[in-house]
Amino acid sequence: MRVFLTGATGFIGSHVIPELRSRGHDVLGLTRSDAGAHRLEAAGVEVHRGDLEQPETLALGAAAADAVIHCAFDHNFATFFENTKKDERNIAAMGEALAGTYKPILITSGVGIGTPLNGGPATEDVLNPRHANPRIATELAGAALIARGIDVRTIRLPQVHDTTKAGLITPLIIEARRAGAVAYLGDGQTRWSAAHVSDVAKLYVLALEKGEPGARYNASVEEGVTARAIAEAIGKGTGLPVRPVAADEVQRYFGWMAPFAALDMIASNAWTRARLGWEPTGPDLLTDLAAMNFSALADA
Template identity: 30%
Template sequence: MRVLITGASGYVGGVVTEHLVRAGHEVVALARSDRARERVEGLGAKAVSGSLRDLDVLRGAAAAAEAVVHTAVDYVDPEMGDIEGDALAALLGGLNEGGRFVYTSTGLVYPDRQGATVDEDHPVAPETSPQPYKVLGERRVLAAGHVAGTVIRAALVYGRGGSGLLQGLIGAGRQNGMVPYIGDGANEWSSVHVDDLAALYVAALERREPGVVVNAASAERTSIRRIAEAVAGLTGAQAVSLTLEQGTAAMGPLAATLTRSSPLDASRARRLYGWTPARAGLIEELTTGSYAQS
């Protein structure tokens, strides 16, 4: 089918684009710069010039597609919530009756469960999420009655040497000789390899299940301390425990996020789509895989 994807020049979106092209889909990718255009065309997609702020471009490109995959995000941009809200309105408004829409969300929409596993039926609210606009984005996609909306809540994404969080920790290790974690670091996170995640996008797009929310995570749960230790070993640094106050002074709001633990139950994705994560685990990737090789 003809698929419009946002964020194709980014980490997750680029790998999703590869998988979509490999599966035989005609992929049209939003590209906001010449560099982005070169990147997406190199992946086998057709580039359409524009950004999430170009609402007429989004509306027109969506109208010419049978499906939209939205992966573009900038968690650092304080205006991202408003930008995405307007972009979703344009994309959903342009997509024709019966079209498909796959929306990228995050496991951070869940409240902190302090280690208890969470499935998709657990209530989420902007007030309890570090990424509140993702909750609002989910609701908008699922409420669009004219399209088949699917929401993918991804765990910590890793693999191919990428991931904003992991790259940040690696950078800290190399620059400061220290990889921080908060408290005892025993809180555990779920994770998902970027290629396994991309395979789930393809399955969700091809096997129509309207109004579905699915968690994307492997069975592995990894403590934040173990992640910090693996990054420290990779960079020749030391893994160092900080108090929440020290962490907030050094990392801002990220410190509080690193204290959370809401491991994801991804059995729904396995049941609906036959999705089976098969790539190397997070610690293996950090110690002997793509991160070590890069």
């Protein structure tokens, strides 16, 4: 297939490219810059110029391909709500280009959207339209396309990591440096699910090749790693002290990430593995944190 890949120069998209090409797919990669175009060309990818601020440019890419993998998202958390609405507009535009075809579009969400109302691990069969996370806009946009008969498949991400990045843990490291200590709330037993970026990239391609219209897939490998274990790994890597904090101290140590401090973001992958034959092989989160070059994040 000829696959239009948004976020092609990003952390996850750059790993999806070799997975697609190794399985015989051609890639049309979205970029807005000359530097990005050079990187894509060097990776054997056809370049499509476009911008998340211009949904029509994404629609043109979708129309020119046999399938879409939508990894792009604006991760400026200062404007997180606005960015989810931007994602909604881009999904709608690409869906319009795919209307009346059998071409699939894979969109990207977060595992938290599948958390049951009564708690427990997030599962693929749960979609709470009243979820407090603004990222629900992504899945509601997908649902609107599904209602029109468009083949939408959703990849729900946990904390995606290697030795250079680790999802929300990367900005957590920056906040810890600002505060002078690595903190965890209470007894530190809240947990975040995680997956190595190489395993996530494989899942995107499996969902493209073997996935079902309307299905949601959890890209979690580890169901949950405790906040305390994460904090201790960061402390060891940075040399910062590690300490528990009470609820009234969270803002000081977590900054803009304070709302995440108490979240138990665990997720099951049993259904996804069974349906797609996904067999993760990458390192776990604590292994990558132990090998991370924390000094490289000092000015991030």
